[in-house]
Every structure is written in C-alpha cells, then in structure tokens.
Amino acid sequence: MNLILLHSDDFIADSRVWLRGRRLEHVVSTHRAAIGDQLRVGKLGGLIGTGKVLALDREKLELEIHLDRQPPPPLPITLLLALPRPKMLKRVLQAVASLGVKQIYLINSYRVEKSFWGSPLLQTEKLQEQLLLGLEQARDTILPQIYLRQRFKPFVEDELPQLTAGTAAYVAHPPAASACPFGSNRPTTLAIGPEGGFIPYEVEKLQDCDFTPVSLGERILRVETAVPVLLSRLSDNCGKP
Amino acid sequence: MNLILLHSDDFIADSRVWLRGRRLEHVVSTHRAAIGDQLRVGKLGGLIGTGKVLALDREKLELEIHLDRQPPPPLPITLLLALPRPKMLKRVLQAVASLGVKQIYLINSYRVEKSFWGSPLLQTEKLQEQLLLGLEQARDTILPQIYLRQRFKPFVEDELPQLTAGTAAYVAHPPAASACPFGSNRPTTLAIGPEGGFIPYEVEKLQDCDFTPVSLGERILRVETAVPVLLSRLSDNCGKP
Numbered sequence: 001m002n003l004i005l006l007h008s009d010d011f012i013a014d015s016r017v018w019l020r021g022r023r024l025e026h027v028v029s030t031h032r033a034a035i036g037d038q039l040r041v042g043k044l045g046g047l048i049g050t051g052k053v054l055a056l057d058r059e060k061l062e063l064e065i066h067l068d069r070q071p072p073p074p075l076p077i078t079l080l081l082a083l084p085r086p087k088m089l090k091r092v093l094q095a096v097a098s099l100g101v102k103q104i105y106l107i108n109s110y111r112v113e114k115s116f117w118g119s120p121l122l123q124t125e126k127l128q129e130q131l132l133l134g135l136e137q138a139r140d141t142i143l144p145q146i147y148l149r150q151r152f153k154p155f156v157e158d159e160l161p162q163l164t165a166g167t168a169a170y171v172a173h174p175p176a177a178s179a180c181p182f183g184s185n186r187p188t189t190l191a192i193g194p195e196g197g198f199i200p201y202e203v204e205k206l207q208d209c210d211f212t213p214v215s216l217g218e219r220i221l222r223v224e225t226a227v228p229v230l231l232s233r234l235s236d237n238c239g240k241p
Numbered sequence: 242m243n244l245i246l247l248h249s250d251d252f253i254a255d256s257r258v259w260l261r262g263r264r265l266e267h268v269v270s271t272h273r274a275a276i277g278d279q280l281r282v283g284k285l286g287g288l289i290g291t292g293k294v295l296a297l298d299r300e301k302l303e304l305e306i307h308l309d310r311q312p313p314p315p316l317p318i319t320l321l322l323a324l325p326r327p328k329m330l331k332r333v334l335q336a337v338a339s340l341g342v343k344q345i346y347l348i349n350s351y352r353v354e355k356s357f358w359g360s361p362l363l364q365t366e367k368l369q370e371q372l373l374l375g376l377e378q379a380r381d382t383i384l385p386q387i388y389l390r391q392r393f394k395p396f397v398e399d400e401l402p403q404l405t406a407g408t409a410a411y412v413a414h415p416p417a418a419s420a421c422p423f424g425s426n427r428p429t430t431l432a433i434g435p436e437g438g439f440i441p442y443e444v445e446k447l448q449d450c451d452f453t454p455v456s457l458g459e460r461i462l463r464v465e466t467a468v469p470v471l472l473s474r475l476s477d478n479c480g481k482p
Contacts, residue, residue, distance in 0.1 A: 072458065098462055100460060
C-alpha cells in the first residue's frame with residue numbers, strides 16, 4: 001500500500017477523514033505512523049496528496065488531508081483478456097491496475113475452462129478489491145472499468161468494432177509473423193488469449209475486426225508474464241518519470 | 242509444460258528415453274497422448290525437437306526422440322535481484338527463466354527481511370525446480386545459473402566490477418531522473434531492489450560501479466510486475482519471432 005485510498009464515506013469534513021479496518025491496520029503495522037506524520041493519500045477517482053495524522057488509536061485513524069496533484073496518467077490501452085483461472089486472475093488484475101490500464105474486458109475463448117466463469121471472484125466487489133490493491137500499489141486513484149463477456153462471438157461481432165475504432169489493435173499470437181511493436185502511446189486495443197492461445201477461428205474473427213496478430217518470439221509465456229511484457233512494450237509513458 | 246525436458250539419465254539408448262513421475266503424468270492427463278503421437282521435447286542443456294510415443298502405460302512413457310533445433314536465444318541480461326519473499330521468489334524465478342535470463346544473482350539489500358535468507362526454497366534443487374518450470378513453459382533447455390549473495394557490500398565491491406565489464410548497467414530506482422531505455426539487445430546488467438527500493442547508500446554503491454539509475458515513471462510496481470516490464474523494455478529479441 002504505497003497510497004492510502006480514500007472513499008467518499010471516509011470524509012467527516014472537507015479535509016478530514018476517519019479510517020478503520022485494513023487501512024488503519026496497515027498504517028499502524030507497516031508505516032508505524034505517529035501523530036504528526038504525513039502519509040500519501042489519494043481520493044478514489046480524484047487527486048492525490050498527503051494526509052497528516054491527527055489522531056490514532058486502535059479504533060480509528062484521523063487524517064487532515066491535502067490533495068493537490070493528479071494521479072499518474074493512464075495507459076491508453078484497452079485490454080481484452082481471455083478469462084484466466086481465478087488464482088491467476090487475481091494477480092493479473094492487480095498487475096494490470098498497477099500498470100494503469102483503465103478498460104478491461106474479460107472475454108471467453110474456446111480454451112477458457114467453463115468453470116472459471118462460475119468463480120466467486122467474478123463478483124463486482126471481489127474484482128474491485130483486486131483492482132484497488134493495484135491502485136494502492138501504483139499510487140493511482142482511477143478505478144479501471146471491468147466488463148465480463150461470456151460469449152465470444154456476439155462480443156466480437158456486435159461490440160468490438162466500436163471499441164477498436166480509432167485504435168491500433170493487436171492480438172498476441174505466438175505463431176504470428178509480425179513482432180509486437182514498441183509503443184508509441186497511441187490508443188491501442190490488445191487481446192491476450194488463454195493458456196494455449198486463441199484458436200484459429202478466434203484469431204480470424206479478431207482479424208476481421210482489424211486486429212494484427214503479433215508475436216513475442218519463440219518463447220511461450222504464462223499469461224501473468226505476457227501481460228506486463230506486452231503492456232510495457234506497447235506503451236511508452238512508462239518511460240516518463 | 243510446453244516442452245518435455247529430458248535429463249541425461251532418462252536415456253536408455255541414443256534416441257530412446259523412459260519417463261516416469263511428473264512428466265509421465267502430464268503427458269497422460271494434459272496431452273492425453275497416445276502411441277504414435279509426437280511431443281515437443283528438449284534435452285536439458287541441448288537441442289530441442291520431437292519425441293514419438295513408442296509405449297505408454299501407468300509406469301512409464303517411452304519416446305523415440307529426434308533433436309534438431311537450437312533452443313530460443315537467451316536474453317543477454319544479467320539480473321541482480323534483491324531477494325524477494327519466498328512466495329514471490331518462486332513466481333519471479335519461473336518468469337525470469339521463461340523470459341530467457343541466464344544469469345541471476347539474488348542479493349541482499351537493507352530492506353530484504355533477514356528471514357528470507359533462511360527459506361528452504363533457497364536450496365539448490367528447490368531453486369532449480371522453479372527454473373525448470375520456466376524453461377518448460379518457454380520451450381527452452383538452457384538452465385539459468387543462480388548465485389546467492391547474502392552480503393551486499395563485498396558483492397558490490399569485489400565481484401560486481403568484473404560482472405558488469407562491457408555491459409550497460411541499470412538500477413531500477415523510481416525517483417531516478419532518466420527513463421528506462423528501450424532495448425538494443427546489447428549485454429546488460431539490471432539491478433532490481435526489494436519492495437520499498439534500494440536505500441540511497443545502495444544506489445550510490447551501484448553508481449560507483451557505473452550503474453545508471455532508471456525509472457519506470459510515477460507508478461510503483463510490485464517486483465513480480467517490474468521484472469517482466471523491465472526485461473521486456475531492455476531487450477529486443479523478444480520481438481523476433
């Protein structure tokens with residue numbers, strides 16, 4: 001937790017918050033904060049800044065907050081990700097949120113196990129939990145939007161053309177002849193398949209929507225490795241301190 | 242397991258192997274292989290190719306192997322990694338091996354918890370297990386070398402200058418003024434600190450060894466995300482299919 005995220009119902013006045021539970025615990029056990037200390041805070045959906053510890057006991061933490069800066073810029077990449085197994089999904093969502101992706105479509109694919117769609121992790125608040133962990137890690141405040149699309153064909157045919165309009169669209173496909181390009185920071189749509197990859201029919205459907213298949217070379221990477229590798233390669237704002 | 246790794250004691254003749262245990266199980270339950278099927282195989286430290294199933298029962302798998310291709314090229318990057326917590330170390334080692342790093346130094350840093358150095362995971366065969374999983378994933382056969390360096394100062398002063406000679410050396414350091422460059426595939430040494438980063442003294446010691454501090458921007462990433470992001474950014478052979 002490199003940033004304490006403040007929710008609107010934490011506010012007891014314009015610049016005062018009370019925190020309890022997980023955030024209080026973290027400030028006590030990890031920051032070992034004392035009265036007068038300044039902590040990094042950000043308002044969910046808003047600015048980032050500092051919170052001065054006014055009071056701290058076992059019950060609650062009171063901060064006087066001063067928000068004066070924009071959160072880091074988002075990645076201009078919309079991610080379509082074949083639903084990974086729940087355990088991996090948790091880690092991937094945290095990573096994706098920390099890297100600044102703001103639009104995530106979890107989609108079906110032939111090689112996605114049907115049971116994954118029944119995971120309790122797909123409940124809105126559970127997904128959000130993982131995304132919040134990613135924001136806290138990266139000191140960001142803008143919650144990504146996440147969409148579940150359990151039927152591949154209607155999604156690709158009815159929704160995808162609008163989504164990709166005006167963007168460069170790539171599908172990660174190990175046998176592809178083109179190498180994944182280095183980023184230019186232009187709006188991009190990136191599709192990443194399941195372990196084992198998209199099947200040829202799915203790649204063709206994506207190509208019909210102007211996706212270019214791109215490869216990362218001979219090495220087959222796990223989804224959790226491929227995601228940061230591809231996002232890092234396709235974007236360049238990661239290089240601007 | 243995208244490649245079945247063969248060890249020298251699997252060979253019962255020049256081009257025949259017997260496999261048991263984990264690899265047999267995987268071939269039965271995941272590949273659902275039958276007699277006559279061709280499987281991807283590679284000899285640890287050597288060539289890759291195919292193995293034709295000659296016999297298969299509950300006890301063992303017999304393959305006739307034909308090895309004719311080089312494994313994928315290595316990443317010309319030596320990685321110095323402040324020892325992460327054991328659970329994360331497992332995943333990071335698998336990812337690093339799958340990405341093709343061949344020289345890994347696990348080093349100490351002020352913010353590395355002392356207890357991590359006592360983890361049973363640091364036994365040679367346990368470390369190797371994780372690396373083998375990474376190789377099987379990426380269809381590689383060349384086992385990375387891994388070195389444990391529990392004392393920062395003697396490592397940096399006595400060993401590092403020779404290691405970095407002739408390489409571009411970078412230390413990932415979020416407050417750095419320079420952006421992490423895009424890769425040129427030249428030999429590189431990359432140092433990545435613990436959660437919370439290297440302390441200023443450590444960054445200075447690395448700078449004395451000609452390391453350039455580089456940043457990935459405002460976002461603070463978890464080590465397991467920063468590692469693939471940095472390796473992807475610093476190398477370009479990932480783009481050659």
